Amino acid sequence: MVEATTHDSEADGVRMDLISGARMDGLTSMEKIRLILDSVRNGDIVVLEQGLTPDEESRLIEVTMTEISPDDFSGIEIETYPRPSSSSGGFISRLTGSDSEANKLTVIGPANQIETIEKDEEFISTLVSRK
Amino acid sequence: MGLLTNLRDSISRVTDRLFSESEPKRIGIYGPPNAGKTTLANRIARDWTGDAVGPESHVPHETRRARRKEDVTIERNGKTVTIDIVDTPGVATKVDYKEFLDHDMGKEDAVKRSREATEGVAEAMHWLREDVDGVVYVLDSTNDPFTQVNTMLVGIIESQDLPVLIFANKTDLDDADVKRVADAFPQHETVPLSALEGDNMDEVYEKIAAYFG
Numbered sequence: 001m002v003e004a005t006t007h008d009s010e011a012d013g014v015r016m017d018l019i020s021g022a023r024m025d026g027l028t029s030m031e032k033i034r035l036i037l038d039s040v041r042n043g044d045i046v047v048l049e050q051g052l053t054p055d056e057e058s059r060l061i062e063v064t065m066t067e068i069s070p071d072d073f074s075g076i077e078i079e080t081y082p083r084p085s086s087s088s089g090g091f092i093s094r095l096t097g098s099d100s101e102a103n104k105l106t107v108i109g110p111a112n113q114i115e116t117i118e119k120d121e122e123f124i125s126t127l128v129s130r131k
Numbered sequence: 132m133g134l135l136t137n138l139r140d141s142i143s144r145v146t147d148r149l150f151s152e153s154e155p156k157r158i159g160i161y162g163p164p165n166a167g168k169t170t171l172a173n174r175i176a177r178d179w180t181g182d183a184v185g186p187e188s189h190v191p192h193e194t195r196r197a198r199r200k201e202d203v204t205i206e207r208n209g210k211t212v213t214i215d216i217v218d219t220p221g222v223a224t225k226v227d228y229k230e231f232l233d234h235d236m237g238k239e240d241a242v243k244r245s246r247e248a249t250e251g252v253a254e255a256m257h258w259l260r261e262d263v264d265g266v267v268y269v270l271d272s273t274n275d276p277f278t279q280v281n282t283m284l285v286g287i288i289e290s291q292d293l294p295v296l297i298f299a300n301k302t303d304l305d306d307a308d309v310k311r312v313a314d315a316f317p318q319h320e321t322v323p324l325s326a327l328e329g330d331n332m333d334e335v336y337e338k339i340a341a342y343f344g
Binding site: 061112 | 222223224225226227228242245246249250252253256257259260277279282283286287289290291
């Protein structure tokens, strides 16, 4: 995992965790979700080299909802490149193990600190602010 | 009657129950907040049963519990389909109580509403993974459909191998753009409608009967 900060000290800046696909491959679904939410709740931005599966995304939304609390944590902002329409990720792709949908860069951050400025199939631009 | 015959009858009863065509399919109405899901659920329920499903509102997250209307029988072109309609809370990745303060709500009520909304979203996700047989995905056709929540939700629905129809709602509004919705999800059929005005409901019922019958 590469860790980058935009300033010399974390107190002044926003921490970004760039997490490799290899690092995530060794984790269970709940470990991935915990890793993401612990970072995001700490005010960090998480960038995943490979995205989550649809089932993991579903559980990420569900767990995020259970952790929202007034004036503390209002949820997450998440962006990935749009899925190509030809890969539905259905039964056949699961059967053959060709889960190409997971190979998508994903940016996740606290909802009150990250805002998507521009996004298309090949580009994500986000504005990140300090707490 | 031998043991084998009893066993065969028992298995037959179980499989009949599991795969019975007469068992109503549960069709989940999903989409982001304020897409008009409850308005659609009420329109369908009123047209075929005379009852409503739940209250409608312009305030986001009005629906904070999944509501099921059972045994809604729709007849179209000689074909009859009986479904359970499940009206679900709008799905979001964030809920901030402050957004409710703009709707003439005090902090206490806004916090309560946001807490209920988060429970509702979690409940909707659980229904999607476990308890629906098909999905009607409702979008406000005056809004940009290329949002992360829409992309994720449709991806989750596809990964469950559930039949899905995209409903481009609110076509009665001037800035509705059905083509933009259809272009966002070209792998699925998009049906334009105004649930509020009852526009194009004939096609809505034809597609429901064809997809979920």
